[in-house]
Amino acid sequence: MENSLITGVRISSRMKEVKTSKIYELISKVIDLNARGIVVHALTAGEPDFDTPEHIIAAAKEAMRAGVTHYTPVRGSLEVREAVLNKFSRENGLNFEDCNIMVATGSKQIIANAFAVTLEPGQEVLLPTPYWAAYTGMIYAAGGVPAYAITSRKNGYKLTPELLRNSITPKTRWLVLNTPSNPCGIIYSTQELVQLGKVLEEFPNVYILSDEIYEKINYSDDHHASIAKTCPALTNRIIIANGVSKAYAMTGWRLGYGAGPSDIINAMADYQSQTTLGPSSISQAAAAAALNGPTDSLERMVDSYRSRRDLVAEIISTTNKIHMHSPQGAFYALLDVSDSLNNSMIFRNSQRKDEDFAAWLLDTHRVAVVPGSPFGAPGTVRVSFATDRETIEKGLCKLIKAVEQI
Known part of the structure; x- marks a missing residue:
């Protein structure tokens, strides 16, 4: 009786397309890897890395x-x-x-x-x-x-x-x-x-x-x-x-x-x-x-984000395999890797190139980025620079090597 009740459950049709965010799935995986002592250069989080003033x-x-x-x-x-x-x-x-x-x-x-x-x-x-x-x-x-x-x-x-x-x-x-x-x-x-x-x-x-x-x-x-x-x-x-x-x-x-x-x-x-x-x-x-209240802490945070944005742009400029429209605000950069994915032996036949690439990048290079498809931007990955400069530098350098590798 108990099993028949469970199998009889019907979720409403409007919920068919409502899924857990890919971002949170990635963050959860990063947390699990960190808990096992595996260092991941995470460029995923959409939140400030500062404490509340x-x-x-x-x-x-x-x-x-x-x-x-x-x-x-x-x-x-x-x-x-x-x-x-x-x-x-x-x-x-x-x-x-x-x-x-x-x-x-x-x-x-x-x-x-x-x-x-x-x-x-x-x-x-x-x-x-x-x-x-x-x-x-x-x-x-x-x-x-x-x-x-x-x-x-x-x-x-x-x-x-x-x-x-x-x-x-x-x-x-x-x-x-x-x-x-x-x-x-x-x-x-x-x-x-x-x-x-x-x-x-x-x-x-x-x-x-x-x-x-x-x-x-x-x-x-x-x-x-x-x-x-x-x-x-x-x-x-x-x-x-x-x-x-x-x-x-x-x-x-x-x-x-x-x-x-x-x-x-x-x-x-x-x-x-x-x-x-x-x-x-x-x-x-x-x-x-x-x-x-006062805005001095806000101004310091924005100055830090601006500096990190410039760091991202500087690192990405060292390769012609990744293209980026420089962000004017927020703390994300959308990186276009579509040419590399389309020409890649690994991903060119994939139906979900950026998603498969992001999963591969995490598994093989321990760099976490968010695939662009859930944002309506297939062939891209999103990186967050709301993190420390060392993570940005090491993560992006590994990302560039990975893109050049494929």
Whole structure:
């Protein structure tokens, strides 16, 4: 009887395409190898290698001692909502009202909430390639279908107005813009966003998800531009997803925030009330301290990432077997190894060249990188430079030798 019950389980069809991230599978394998005493040069992790700044930790301790250990409103405590409002006004020139703001357990939940409350079965979410691998799973889980606007390294991996116009269909419900981006670190300028916004004005039924989680990690001379600021005509159909994980080295605190039209935010809060409720009260207190507090630690982290970005570029420039579009933000570089894989005796007949290459690289050279296919960029691998310089140097040098070997 017990076995028949187990075999009778039916998982919903919308979960068929929702799989555990390749990134986390790789990280788990690296952890297992390290536990066995095997040294791996890991260039996979998508999180800062710094600790949370002390003033943020102190704020969390103070909140706990003051009894801030209970449920908060679903959209977040008044303290953190006001911190988010002030941040948008002070840094982005965006004057929202309280009804436009909510917090969640990471920016990922903001995005998932938005898709969950707006997508009808079969509606499409347009993703410019390369895209953060997690988007597709969230779209499928909400009953939607990912669609793709295919960019290339030759055009800087950027969505153009013409490509955008040609990619929108009657089924398109959302466009996702991620700037600075994961996995290739591109940044859309104010003028580029204005041009995209003009196209979007032609399609009033398309909403825009602006993922700005890497906003602070910017190596360009230009201040971060949000499409909500550059294209005010679109404001009533833009959801901004952001958080404190990347900028303030707070990945483990799981605190994200979002802003957008009050009707969508209210629906997202209703949905969240039936799933996770509000995020951790302690994390909210810490996030308020991060958003309201000093920025010197952030500036030091960004300076370090910039230096490491330059190191990656310097090392990759020593070979003509790997091509890289230099990242302007975030802490990833997307390395194009497609020519080498296509000409390789080992991988040229593989149907999953970059995935097989990444597995081989880890097994034979003890270097961990993330294959590009889950990001919509087959023939590439993503490396993270949110790690120490020695790991970057040794890992990339081994990667170059491996590519030349194949």
